[in-house]
Amino acid sequence: MAESEPGIGKKILSFFIKDADEPAQAVPANIPVTKPENAVKSQAEVPVPTGEVNKKFIEHFAALLEKANMPGPDYFEYKQALQSMDGLGLGVEKQFQAAWASFKAMGGAKETTVLKTSAEQYLTVLGRDRESFLKDVEKTIRDRVGALQEEQKRLEQANAAFLSQIADLQRKIDENKSRLGQIAGDVTEQTARIQSNRESYDMTYARFEEQIKSDLNKINQYLH
Template structure:
């Protein structure tokens, strides 16, 4: 892969989100109990289609990923840039795609629209590989964090069953274990919620990128023959 041209990351960013927007405000959350830090909602932005709010940190992650993977020479992203320049000209969708194709070729791009399809497919593959890697990390995080807590919970419950049969001097130990079990239940819920929320945010951002590229591919197949 060749180095990306200067500014390509910002161009890619504009293909997938509405850059002019401030990070979207999230819904109000329940005030945490005294002594607990107030959770900070993840900043979100609207995708370029305006159909969903997506996590800004994952937007930046995917843009960086695609920027590093930018193929040498004109391809899908350069065509996308030409297509974006057609906005506001009062052209219908089909005319926009065709005019962008003419502009792309005039700038020295390949004459066969197959390069757009093949390069877009490569970027989709890169996004899907990254998603697979991320989901493996999620599984490991669940196993390492939640699994360890659940294992501790199980051992303490077994310990309590045995301790309850012993003399009263061990009652203090039983009470300490019960207190810890209460903490573990909260930690299991908290860790599971955090990991799953992060996963859902990743999936929504990934879906937005994939749907945008697939939408362009469908229109390329429809309009550029």
């Protein structure tokens, strides 16, 4: 692998992004992935990532690979030679073969093992970074989303308690309405009964009063 040199980070960017000076274009998550006709299906299909290619992460990975770059020609130098084949009108196979010849001419290894080994090493570096990133994501979810979920749980429990209180109050209101209906009937009944009793009293009183007054008139009339 070649020694790190000024601008190698930008070279790495250019290997994976057509124009490193241009902002990375968002890649819609629903772009169909075309598989080679002779591709062998694995036991578990690799899920297609969602989201979009992000300039921040592009620069992060470029810096990560630049830091991992070791002395001597390797995958990156081959990648640079391969990139120089763009625009020559060669097929993919011819491009890879011509880049391999160019790589060997610049003093690279004569066996493709160095390409495979170094590429695997870079994949390992990327894999470790992803593992660390996912742990950070999980921690962030626990710290941030977890707190929100706890608040959500508390609010749901509070709402359930309020609903229970509302149901209890509604039950009491219904009981009071029922009692009010009974009271209204009792008031009507008792008022009628009292009124009837008063009328009976007045009638009886009038009878006694009339008899006594009649007797008093007769006493005054017949007894001197």
